[in-house]
Amino acid sequence: MQNNCIINVENSINSGQVFLWRKNDNNWYGINGQDILKISTSGSVKSYQNVKTDFFRKKDDIENIIKSISKDSTTKRAVKQYLGLRILEQDPFQCLISFIVSSNSNIQKIKNSLENISKKFGVKVKFENHEFFLFPKPEMLAKASINEIKSCGVGYRARFIKEAANIIALKKINFENLKKDNYKNAKEEICTIPGVGNKVADCVLLFSLNKLESFPLDRWMIRILEKYYSEKFQLETKTITEKQYNILHEKIVNYFGPFAGYAQQFLFKMERENYQKKWL
DNA sequence: CCAAGGCCTGAATG
């Protein structure tokens, strides 16, 4: 057991993967679908529903992964600086809605919107003397009106949320199947959901569907690539079109390997911290 | 296939 294996809860939660988390008395509490997770200072996980989860992906051979993604001085620095940062495995439906909401937004506002959605449509429960609202089930959001959803502050994304919820509620797309499927097929399917483009799809695949080669390319990652990897991944066009996104992703996986998503997470965390961006 | 513009909202910036 080397210190590579120690999980840094704080850094993992504060890395733009999850939004419905808060700290009470030194414990982190987070909504994960129909469950609530409590992470104590020691890092032990307690589930409200008594469900076994691998929220911190202990199944991953993290030492091997870190070795695999440490291709250059930049990744090595990020990994060293934020050792203990993990990809989290979260509830897929909540993850999907979270990143639909995230588009053209920022962490503060995403958090607010999602809290509003939970309060309005989720079930209120008590856990260890604290009050929580579970994340609404797909059926609940599917039958809600656009205006009700809009009242949560999500603006034009409201119709995306409703339609996405409907697709999941009707089981037109089944997350368990996507988990078993390969990256390319799963992505193709999830991109048919309104409000889901390349970036949102990659977030959902990486953070909830076990696809560690997905590498979400948002404004920040593009900035990072231009800053540290301009020679390796030169961009052909000004805007990232779908074709360019795919070409870039292929180059990235060729370079960082099958766990490229972890590289993305370390780089993202490092750069956001450099710019002193606020988290939860 | 690519570029440009619009879109809700509210915190940050000038």
Added chain:
DNA sequence: ACATTCAGGCCTT
């Protein structure tokens, strides 16, 4: 104060 910009994109033209 008040206007304008901008933020972890997506969709349509």
